[in-house]
Amino acid sequence: MAITEDPNKLFVPTYARSGAPMVKGKGTLLSDANGREYLDFGSGIAVTALGHSHPAIVEALREQGSSLVHASNLYHMEPQIEFARLLIDNSFGSKVFLCNSGTEANEAAIKFARKWATKKNGEKYNILSFTDAFHGRTYGALSATPQKNFYRGFEPMVPGFYAAPFNDLEAAQKVLDEREWAAIFVEPLQGEGGINEATAAFLKFLRDYAAKHSIALVFDEIQCGVGRTGALWCYEHFDVVPDMMTLAKPVGGGLPLGAVVCTDEIASCIAPGDHGTTFGGNPLACALGVIVLSTVAEKSFLDDVITKGKYLKQKLERCCETEPRVEAVPGMGLMLGVRMKEDPAKLIQACRDKGLLVIKAGHNTIRFMPPLTVENEEIDRAVEIFASVLAETGAG
Numbered sequence: 001m002a003i004t005e006d007p008n009k010l011f012v013p014t015y016a017r018s019g020a021p022m023v024k025g026k027g028t029l030l031s032d033a034n035g036r037e038y039l040d041f042g043s044g045i046a047v048t049a050l051g052h053s054h055p056a057i058v059e060a061l062r063e064q065g066s067s068l069v070h071a072s073n074l075y076h077m078e079p080q081i082e083f084a085r086l087l088i089d090n091s092f093g094s095k096v097f098l099c100n101s102g103t104e105a106n107e108a109a110i111k112f113a114r115k116w117a118t119k120k121n122g123e124k125y126n127i128l129s130f131t132d133a134f135h136g137r138t139y140g141a142l143s144a145t146p147q148k149n150f151y152r153g154f155e156p157m158v159p160g161f162y163a164a165p166f167n168d169l170e171a172a173q174k175v176l177d178e179r180e181w182a183a184i185f186v187e188p189l190q191g192e193g194g195i196n197e198a199t200a201a202f203l204k205f206l207r208d209y210a211a212k213h214s215i216a217l218v219f220d221e222i223q224c225g226v227g228r229t230g231a232l233w234c235y236e237h238f239d240v241v242p243d244m245m246t247l248a249k250p251v252g253g254g255l256p257l258g259a260v261v262c263t264d265e266i267a268s269c270i271a272p273g274d275h276g277t278t279f280g281g282n283p284l285a286c287a288l289g290v291i292v293l294s295t296v297a298e299k300s301f302l303d304d305v306i307t308k309g310k311y312l313k314q315k316l317e318r319c320c321e322t323e324p325r326v327e328a329v330p331g332m333g334l335m336l337g338v339r340m341k342e343d344p345a346k347l348i349q350a351c352r353d354k355g356l357l358v359i360k361a362g363h364n365t366i367r368f369m370p371p372l373t374v375e376n377e378e379i380d381r382a383v384e385i386f387a388s389v390l391a392e393t394g395a396g
């Protein structure tokens with residue numbers, strides 16, 4: 001179909017989009033309608049973990065698509081069962097709730113935590129999150145996202161949500177000591193807010209505090225989970241286990257799929273009718289979820305992510321070493337950032353013009369999150385493009 005009109009005329013302007021529509025993907029490469037090819041180092045915002053058009057994904061789409069695409073959550077469906085079994089066998093959790101997106105996973109986790117906590121003590125409904133967190137766009141998840149630029153104009157937020165400074169034990173303790181809590185939400189590695197790693201000491205403090213005060217510790221691994229950091233779950237790096245974990249983005253292999261993984265104790269407070277979704281855990285999405293999880297959970301696959309992550313990080317560090325505009329190259333595995341001393345929007349556009357897709361995080365970071373299947377040679381090309389953009393836009 002030849003598109004002749006400006007597509008921006010058709011949509012509520014929630015995104016600032018430009019350029020020809022994207023029409024095709026293969027591995028790390030994405031092509032637009034003009035036949036231009038891009039190295040996709042954003043992975044559709046951390047979604048396409050196995051790259052575009054992975055043969056096993058294409059096959060699962062065909063197979064599940066020709067047997068069952070929807071039956072509803074009034075019935076069991078085989079791909080859901082297989083997917084839930086994989087989640088449970090490969091994590092701390094013993095129960096799973098399936099939905100369609102990250103924000104829905106966090107909404108469910110907020111509800112589950114409140115039901116669990118208020119059952120013990122009617123006052124325990126407050127939810128704590130941290131500065132620069134991003135948990136989603138619907139009202140509960142948005143209320144747990146203490147960044148003005150996301151909620152300005154949409155107030156009032158949901159009551160009972162508070163924030164404390166990320167990675168600051170003393171400040172967090174002070175806020176926590178002020179009231180009763182249902183849950184603490186934290187991203188072990190913040191994505192949207194910049195590539196900000198939690199410290200092990202901070203997560204351990206939250207774990208201990210939550211256990212002592214019967215608060216649900218919720219790890220939002222929507223962006224940093226599913227192998228992205230070189231461990232299946234980011235929490236494995238820190239030796240800290242949550243009571244609930246929320247997942248989405250890569251877990252559905254490109255289809256909308258989200259999950260809450262939790263303990264039996266939390267799940268036991270939820271009864272039929274307490275929560276639900278028409279599409280959540282759709283069998284087609286779950287069939288892809290089975291491919292993603294069973295592939296990524298392999299030790300050799302995860303080892304490879306660590307090796308390629310180190311390779312990319314070293315190359316980025318080397319290319320930024322003499323660049324005065326770069327502050328740091330933070331991140332783990334293949335969730336890396338280049339933190340600038342200025343707004344990187346122009347650099348990101350210049351990369352795109354040269355065939356490299358990267359994404360802004362926070363106000364000053366460029367995210368590098370290629371598919372976990374990226375090749376070293378593609379990393380070389382991407383860093384070459386980035387280096388040339390730095391050179392061409394530098395002060396000198």
Ligand SMILES: Cc1ncc(COP(=O)(O)O)c(C=O)c1O
Nearest residue numbers: 101102103134135136191222223
């Ligand atoms: C850590 C985190 N939580 C939640 C969300 C919201 O996910 P979704 O856009 O699928 O609603 C995102 C999306 O960027 C995220 O990065």
